[in-house]
Amino acid sequence: MTTLWLTRIIPNLQNQQARRDFRNAVDLHYSVMKLFPDNIGDEARKQLGILFRAETTPQGTYLLLQSRTRPNLDILPAEYGSADSRPLTPLLDALRPGLPVRYRIDASAVRKPRKSMQQLYNLKPIVALTGPAAIEWWERQAEQAGLKLNTTHATRMDAASGVKAQDKQRVHNARTRFEGDALIEDPDLLRQRIADGIGRGKAFGCGLLSLAPAGPAQ
The missing domain is CATH 3.30.70.1200 (Crispr-associated protein; domain 1)
Incomplete structure (x- = not known):
């Protein structure tokens, strides 16, 4: 890698x-x-x-x-x-199955409703998730990244926003901070997801997953 x-x-x-x-x-x-x-x-x-x-x-x-x-x-x-x-490298090389870690990520938790749902409920093409729906989104992402979550604390953050200089397009990425404790299940998959980032808005401050060693799981 x-x-x-x-x-x-x-x-x-x-x-x-x-x-x-x-x-x-x-x-x-x-x-x-x-x-x-x-x-x-x-x-x-x-x-x-x-x-x-x-x-x-x-x-x-x-x-x-x-x-x-x-x-x-x-x-x-x-x-x-x-x-x-x-x-x-030292942190990534130390990852192994069953290792307890603390995690933090500011992520843009969203879903894309089907077109029929958009029309029926007048929804936007991309809907920001909050509360339990955002936590469920993160739980799926964590599982797909090789993490088994033990605890999750979610904090709604100010959106990552601004205006692009080239085309004056407005950027607005809703953000939620997820942090807590987890166990590593698949180190190779986790290393790849750390490198690639998770979710949308990676160019504007979302998707960086940080890990730190934690004490033994209780």
Whole structure:
């Protein structure tokens, strides 16, 4: 498997561009993509395996960025903030069946109603899920990723939104944060889903699955 890199960027929120990026998912996407080669062609984000998630904690705000290619952090603007990268290889190599882990993901939980249902109930082509329906969606995704969930806590997040510069198309991806404890059932499948991301909106801060070792399951 290609090496995955995990980068942590701690923004200087006194910097105008950093403040703008962390308020707008589209601007953040553009800033992230600038850290990588620009000659990849179509579906560059997918080919480079770029996924990211903004975190706000009592200690401050930061960005987690995962990619198949190490980003060029020298491209970050002066006074944008601090950053460092490290390979995810030790974590991924340690995954084994039955290993207890903690997980976190900001995901866009949605469903696509059949056209007959759309017409009957005047539904949009893509419907955002919340509450128990969102949790059921995540349970299916986790099972398909080789995880057996023990606990799940779901928190509805602000949508990942913004306006694309090229065509002025508005981006709006509903987000739910899922976190809890799980056991690994299929390490190979899990490694692949970590690399690929889960769900929609991967270009705008959704789909990055993070794992950390947990204590023995009770």
